[in-house]
Amino acid sequence: MMTWLEKDARYIWHPYTQMKTAAPSLPIVRGEGALLMTEDGKTYIDAVSSWWVNLHGHGHPYIAERIAVQARTLEQVIFAGFTHPPAIELAERLLQILPFNQAKVFYSDNGSTSVEVALKIAIQYFHNQEIPHKTIIAFENGYHGDTFGAMSASGDLSFNIAFQDYLFQVKHIPPPLPGQEEASLQAMNKVLLENKVCAFIFEPLVMGAGGMLMYEPEILDQLIEMAHYQGIICIADEVMTGFGRTGKLFASHYLKQQPDIFCLSKGLTGGFLPMGVTTCTQAILMLFGRMTNTKRFFTGILIPLIRWAARRHWQVWIC
Ligand SMILES: Cc1ncc(COP(=O)(O)O)c(C=O)c1O
Numbered sequence: 001m002m003t004w005l006e007k008d009a010r011y012i013w014h015p016y017t018q019m020k021t022a023a024p025s026l027p028i029v030r031g032e033g034a035l036l037m038t039e040d041g042k043t044y045i046d047a048v049s050s051w052w053v054n055l056h057g058h059g060h061p062y063i064a065e066r067i068a069v070q071a072r073t074l075e076q077v078i079f080a081g082f083t084h085p086p087a088i089e090l091a092e093r094l095l096q097i098l099p100f101n102q103a104k105v106f107y108s109d110n111g112s113t114s115v116e117v118a119l120k121i122a123i124q125y126f127h128n129q130e131i132p133h134k135t136i137i138a139f140e141n142g143y144h145g146d147t148f149g150a151m152s153a154s155g156d157l158s159f160n161i162a163f164q165d166y167l168f169q170v171k172h173i174p175p176p177l178p179g180q181e182e183a184s185l186q187a188m189n190k191v192l193l194e195n196k197v198c199a200f201i202f203e204p205l206v207m208g209a210g211g212m213l214m215y216e217p218e219i220l221d222q223l224i225e226m227a228h229y230q231g232i233i234c235i236a237d238e239v240m241t242g243f244g245r246t247g248k249l250f251a252s253h254y255l256k257q258q259p260d261i262f263c264l265s266k267g268l269t270g271g272f273l274p275m276g277v278t279t280c281t282q283a284i285l286m287l288f289g290r291m292t293n294t295k296r297f298f299t300g301i302l303i304p305l306i307r308w309a310a311r312r313h314w315q316v317w318i319c
Contacts, residue, residue: 004039016159031058052208052240053271063270079107094277097249099258103282106297107275111239111265112145114276115201118261119149121280122199122233124297125287135195137188137227139175139202143209144237144263153201155210171195175207176219188223192230200227201235204251204259208240217254224257233284235261239276243267260284 002010004027014025026044030037034057036044049055056063070086077084091105108117119136126133138144141155151160152167160167173187174180191197204220207213224234236259241251245267252259261284264277288297 033057033059050271051266052245053266053269055243055267056270058271060270060272063272067272094264094279098262098279099250099252101258101260101281102262102279104280104285106278106280108278110145110274110276111237111263112147112150112276114239114263114265114278115144115150115153115235115237116147117276117278118201118235118237118263119153119199121261121278121284121297122235125233125284126198128287133196133198133232135191135197136170137191137197137200137232138170138172139207139210140172141175141210141213142172142201142203142207142237144201144203145239157210171197175202175210175213176215176223177213178215181215181219184219185222185226188226192226192232197227197230197232199233199235200224201237204236204238204241205246205254206241206251217251217256221255221257224255224259228257233261234259235263237263239263239265 005024008025008027012025013019014022026036027038028036028044029039031046031054034045034047034049036046036058038044046054046058050058074084079087087107094105095102106117106121108114122136123134136153138153139155141157142153143155143157144150144153146159148163148167151163152170154160155172171191173191174184176184200223202220202223203210205214205217207215227234234257236250236252238250238252242262242264243249243266245251246254248254250262252262260281262277262279264279265275268277269275
């Protein structure tokens with residue numbers, strides 16, 4: 001009989017892994033809090049919280065129980081023309097803790113799709129008004145995910161080299177890291193002067209996959225202010241920074257300027273299920289609401305029905 005490891009090697013293609021040279025994967029059979037256990041009784045500390053998602057630890061009994069109860073009640077239902085209390089409750093609670101300018105929640109299924117939705121909303125916002133603003137600005141070395149729009153917005157990371165010919169044009173400016181704030185401001189100014197810009201997307205304060213590069217909120221405030229002055233939609237990709245990663249509940253809580261769109265995922269479900277959320281302001285919504293049928297937002301997925309499992313923790317944070 002084959003061992004787990006032999007079967008893994010035979011059947012599974014692991015992400016971000018060079019299969020020929022990588023060490024064999026570690027077969028984990030149980031998780032509890034910050035600990036992961038192997039079949040032969042070894043214990044490991046999950047110091048990266050399984051790629052930044054398990055905010056409340058593995059096997060959290062409250063989250064596990066709520067998911068089990070919900071799965072027995074209703075696992076999911078088509079979300080166009082139908083709705084359900086867990087989705088409504090989660091949206092209401094998210095809007096209570098996000099910056100006050102956020103008005104509505106759009107659900108999808110992971111961090112990359114939350115970014116795709118954000119970019120599509122920003123692009124369609126201008127398209128609906130028949131304003132030819134199409135350029136997107138992002139940071140060099142930024143990371144926004146692995147779908148094609150998210151890869152386009154990401155910097156020239158090694159992950160994306162094979163796909164360069166298939167990505168759409170995004171203007172990348174230097175991030176305002178300590179010592180290069182002026183270069184970042186000047187590059188922003190230049191792109192704004194020379195292009196018809198629709199969106200500015202950024203990872204607020206911490207650029208995770210690019211190397212945990214950090215910068216100050218004051219300089220991001222200045223960049224957002226420049227973009228807002230021209231009516232450009234500012235998208236905070238808080239997929240990594242959200243839910244307490246920077247000390248405050250969201251990195252954008254350190255800002256004076258408020259982004260127009262938020263992308264959330266990872267910590268959102270405590271690592272139990274995949275899920276993405278994109279939120280936006282009333283001003284953006286009005287542009288979609290006022291339009292004809294062909295100008296509504298054409299993106300959607302089936303979302304699993306999870307009761308908001310981590311709500312207990314949130315209650316603490318909200319207080
Ligand atoms: C800032 C940021 N945006 C988007 C993503 C993509 O999220 P996902 O892997 O869930 O598609 C990541 C993933 O690490 C991320 O760090």
